Amino acid sequence: MEFSQIATIAGKEFWDRIRNRWVLAVSLVFTVFALSIAYFGAAQQGAVGFRSIEVTIASLVSLVIYLIPLIALLLGFDAIVGERERGSLDLLLSMPITRGELLLGKYLGLAGALAFSTVVGFGLVGIVLSAQLDLNALFHYFGFMLSSVLLGCAFLSLAVMLSVFAADRTRASGMAIAMWFFFVLVFDLLLLGVLVVTAGQWGGEALPYMLLLNPADVFRILNIFSLEDVRTLYGLSTVFPPSLARPWLLGLVMLAWIAAPLAIASWRFRR
Amino acid sequence: MADTSPAPNDASRPVILARGVRKHYGAIHAVDGVDLDIRAGELFGLIGHNGAGKSTMFKMMLGLIPLTAGEIRIDGASVTGGDFRAVRRKVGYLPENIVLYDNLNGLETLQFFARLKGVSSADNPRLLERVGLAHAARRRVREYSKGMRQRLGFAQALLGRPRILFLDEPTTGLDPEAIRGFYAILRGLREEGVTMVITSHILAEIQERVDRLSIMAAGKVQATGTVQALRESMDLPLWFEVRVAPGALETVRAALAELPLSAVEPREDGLALRCGREAKMKVLAVLSSLGAQVRDLTMREPSLEDVFFGFSD
Numbered sequence: 001m002e003f004s005q006i007a008t009i010a011g012k013e014f015w016d017r018i019r020n021r022w023v024l025a026v027s028l029v030f031t032v033f034a035l036s037i038a039y040f041g042a043a044q045q046g047a048v049g050f051r052s053i054e055v056t057i058a059s060l061v062s063l064v065i066y067l068i069p070l071i072a073l074l075l076g077f078d079a080i081v082g083e084r085e086r087g088s089l090d091l092l093l094s095m096p097i098t099r100g101e102l103l104l105g106k107y108l109g110l111a112g113a114l115a116f117s118t119v120v121g122f123g124l125v126g127i128v129l130s131a132q133l134d135l136n137a138l139f140h141y142f143g144f145m146l147s148s149v150l151l152g153c154a155f156l157s158l159a160v161m162l163s164v165f166a167a168d169r170t171r172a173s174g175m176a177i178a179m180w181f182f183f184v185l186v187f188d189l190l191l192l193g194v195l196v197v198t199a200g201q202w203g204g205e206a207l208p209y210m211l212l213l214n215p216a217d218v219f220r221i222l223n224i225f226s227l228e229d230v231r232t233l234y235g236l237s238t239v240f241p242p243s244l245a246r247p248w249l250l251g252l253v254m255l256a257w258i259a260a261p262l263a264i265a266s267w268r269f270r271r
Numbered sequence: 272m273a274d275t276s277p278a279p280n281d282a283s284r285p286v287i288l289a290r291g292v293r294k295h296y297g298a299i300h301a302v303d304g305v306d307l308d309i310r311a312g313e314l315f316g317l318i319g320h321n322g323a324g325k326s327t328m329f330k331m332m333l334g335l336i337p338l339t340a341g342e343i344r345i346d347g348a349s350v351t352g353g354d355f356r357a358v359r360r361k362v363g364y365l366p367e368n369i370v371l372y373d374n375l376n377g378l379e380t381l382q383f384f385a386r387l388k389g390v391s392s393a394d395n396p397r398l399l400e401r402v403g404l405a406h407a408a409r410r411r412v413r414e415y416s417k418g419m420r421q422r423l424g425f426a427q428a429l430l431g432r433p434r435i436l437f438l439d440e441p442t443t444g445l446d447p448e449a450i451r452g453f454y455a456i457l458r459g460l461r462e463e464g465v466t467m468v469i470t471s472h473i474l475a476e477i478q479e480r481v482d483r484l485s486i487m488a489a490g491k492v493q494a495t496g497t498v499q500a501l502r503e504s505m506d507l508p509l510w511f512e513v514r515v516a517p518g519a520l521e522t523v524r525a526a527l528a529e530l531p532l533s534a535v536e537p538r539e540d541g542l543a544l545r546c547g548r549e550a551k552m553k554v555l556a557v558l559s560s561l562g563a564q565v566r567d568l569t570m571r572e573p574s575l576e577d578v579f580f581g582f583s584d
Contacts, residue, residue, distance in 0.1 A: 012383055088370040096387070
């Protein structure tokens with residue numbers, strides 16, 4: 001594996017997203033949403049203004065859990081299939097580069113753009129809020145940003161995997177939307193459904209482990225469990241046994257969610 | 272193979288060697304047992320209908336798709352083996368209907384591919400000049416015409432002074448003047464000893480320019496050789512167009528009566544004659560003995576197209 005080849009591909013993907021203002025647009029979306037939530041999140045309850053970091057992070061988590069997977073899937077679904085469909089893949093593959101290097105370069109460049117947008121978008125809000133936050137709150141906010149980056153990277157990895165398997169861009173985009181529905185909307189409902197239908201007879205024990213099968217749930221648990229006050233507000237995540245709720249363990253699970261789809265994509269792409 | 276380090280410009284040494292190459296997609300035999308020996312420094316043509324297998328062959332020579340059977344060696348090494356990077360640095364490729372990145376300008380495009388190839392970008396402005404794009408170096412590819420994209424693709428193929436060039440329908444989208452310029456560059460490269468494989472569907476364009484060619488049909492090489500050798504092996508008839516002096520038509524017809532002509536057709540001011548290659552000199556002798564009664568004479572050899580259809584039908 002030659003690092004310079006990966007860096008060349010990654011650099012191009014990253015700068016493409018800077019130049020076409022994708023990074024700017026996504027950062028702006030994050031900043032605007034985060035600021036609105038921080039200051040107007042309590043408007044329903046008749047109050048406006050910053051409340052607590054815990055409530056703010058909890059609200060941000062509910063937003064980010066929908067938004068970041070969608071953005072990541074849209075960013076990555078045509079990484080390979082797009083080159084193939086446009087007809088530029090053959091030329092790339094005729095260069096002194098392996099398919100694995102091309103795939104990893106694409107992923108790292110896109111992941112860099114997404115991570116950069118996330119850190120800039122939420123980081124700006126963090127700076128604005130920093131006057132009202134103590135060190136502990138800042139630490140939580142930083143954890144939220146880091147887990148958001150991991151969430152984006154996990155769904156981007158899934159998107160790149162789709163882009164290797166899909167026969168054309170149209171199908172890849174359909175699969176990306178389906179994947180978003182499944183992980184973000186359907187998965188939790190399915191688990192709950194199983195619990196209710198079997199009256200808790202089946203799946204009760206295994207449920208916490210099942211949650212690890214969805215990177216969006218891992219993200220939720222990572223953020224909720226660090227916040228004592230809001231833990232009780234959440235249903236599903238609170239059945240989670242403390243033995244599993246270690247940030248480093250959940251972080252490792254996220255890394256596995258990044259590595260596994262990429263490994264499958266690389267295996268498939270080489271065939 | 273007992274190929275022991277020959278001189279770099281030994282014209283008989285195959286730089287590209289294919290043996291028993293097959294590519295099967297299920298029941299479809301896209302390439303079905305192809306042998307090729309492309310020699311150092313030659314401009315080699317690969318022609319065939321769509322679906323004849325030449326694009327598949329091209330992709331296998333470049334290592335883009337795996338072979339079902341057989342082997343391909345570029346400069347003695349496998350394109351997909353452990354030395355694949357070294358092999359690919361020696362190779363330039365211009366794909367058919369090249370697609371480049373719309374958001375990059377000409378120089379940035381070359382810089383990107385130069386990095387991937389691991390060669391310096393210092394020569395890039397000169398490369399753009401060579402293909403006639405110096406004026407558009409800083410314009411985005413989005414604004415390029417089809418011909419300009421093709422030329423930029425050609426410049427990309429020349430990055431790092433490759434020893435072997437694969438050119439797939441390289442003149443698509445070029446105007447006649449650009450086509451002449453393109454072949455002038457190829458002649459220059461040929462003098463530098465660069466080996467080139469070219470495909471084209473415009474047979475008239477390729478026939479005067481390639482050293483040798485292979486005709487592919489149904490996944491097989493039907494014939495390989497110089498255009499002249501292929502013509503002779505096909506034994507295709509030639510045509511004479513004879514312009515006759517006013518009133519001399521019957522005399523000329525009478526003189527030709529004993530010749531083994533396969534067709535005699537009237538023309539506005541004379542005759543068209545078709546004959547086999549073996550009768551060519553006899554026909555010429557008779558026509559020249561007629562003196563002023565024959566005003567003009569044109570001989571038409573079978574074109575590469577005639578040869579092509581002879582082999583591929």
